[in-house]
Amino acid sequence: MTIETDSLTLKKMIKRQWKVPWELIEQIEDIRVKLHSMQGQVIHTFREGNTVADALANEAIDSKEKKEYHNFNELPTNIRKCINIDKAQIPNLRIRTRKINIQ
Structure with a gap:
């Protein structure tokens, strides 16, 4: 395991x-x-490889009530999207941008 x-x-x-x-x-x-x-x-594993778990954790934190999902179609759209991206083995990239101050 x-x-x-x-x-x-x-x-x-x-x-x-x-x-x-x-x-x-x-x-x-x-x-x-x-x-x-x-x-x-x-x-x-880097955060980018953990998007489904992050989405589920955020859903639990944001929710005011206990929820149970018994099949894929009951999941919120954003979580289904993350699962489908994982299944398709599409890389999830984190792109950081930074602001450059010109003086």
Whole structure:
């Protein structure tokens, strides 16, 4: 089993490469035990490879009520779009622009 996270910090804490803040020690140890028992691994994925999870998380945060989706057609349009882009293996690029001040 492979778990992907877009948090490099979380990955490094789970792999004992970084010190775990005391507030998270129990949760991180729980994750380690479960990963070990399932012979799992944690890998880092960039945010661009995680658009479906980000869209679902944003939907949960923005929603005022609990929602359940039982099939693809019940999902919000923006999430269906992300899934279809993933299935088509279309790359998701993040383009940053910066403002240049000319004086």
